[in-house]
Amino acid sequence: MTVSAGRLLVPADVREILRERRVAGAPAEVCGVLLGERAGDADTERGERDADTADRVAEAVPVANVADDPERFYELDPAETVAAIENAETRGRDVVGFYHSHPRGPAEPSEIDHKRATWTGYVYAIVAPEEIVAYRWTGESFRPLRVETP
Numbered sequence: 001m002t003v004s005a006g007r008l009l010v011p012a013d014v015r016e017i018l019r020e021r022r023v024a025g026a027p028a029e030v031c032g033v034l035l036g037e038r039a040g041d042a043d044t045e046r047g048e049r050d051a052d053t054a055d056r057v058a059e060a061v062p063v064a065n066v067a068d069d070p071e072r073f074y075e076l077d078p079a080e081t082v083a084a085i086e087n088a089e090t091r092g093r094d095v096v097g098f099y100h101s102h103p104r105g106p107a108e109p110s111e112i113d114h115k116r117a118t119w120t121g122y123v124y125a126i127v128a129p130e131e132i133v134a135y136r137w138t139g140e141s142f143r144p145l146r147v148e149t150p
Helices: 012-025 078-090 111-116
Strands: 004-009 031-037 049-063 094-101 123-127 132-137 142-148
Touching: 012 049, 012 094, 012 123, 012 132, 031 078, 049 078, 049 094, 078 094, 123 142
Parallel strands: 004 049, 004 142, 094 123
Antiparallel strands: 031 049, 031 094, 123 132, 132 142
C-alpha cells in the first residue's frame, strides 16, 4: 500500500506570497501551481493516510486565470501551466498541486471546484481571506489536509 499525505507543509514565506497575490488580484481569483516534494503516490491515493507524512510546498508559481468570469471562477492558463510543470521537472521539483483564491468566499471547495478537479491524488489549496486550506482530490471528493508551517 502506498501512503498518502494527510498534511501539507507550507513555509511562512510561501503563505505570505499567496496572501499577497490574493489581495493584489482581488476581486478576481488568482491561481497557480504548487511545487515541492510529494510524500505519496498520486496514482494510489485511495489508500489510508499516514498522519506523519506530509507533502511539502517549496514555491507557488503564479499562472494566469483565463476563466470567462475570473471574479467567480478560475481556469489555469494551459500553456503557462505546462511551462510551470516542465520547469519544475527540469529542477527536480514535484508538482504538489494547485492553488486558487476565494477573494470573498468561504475557505472550502465550491461546486465548480468539484466539477473541475482532474488531478487525482493532488493537492488543491484555497487562499481565502481568513486562512489557507488544502484538500486532496480523490477522484470523487476532496479530503481535507492539515496545513502546517514547518
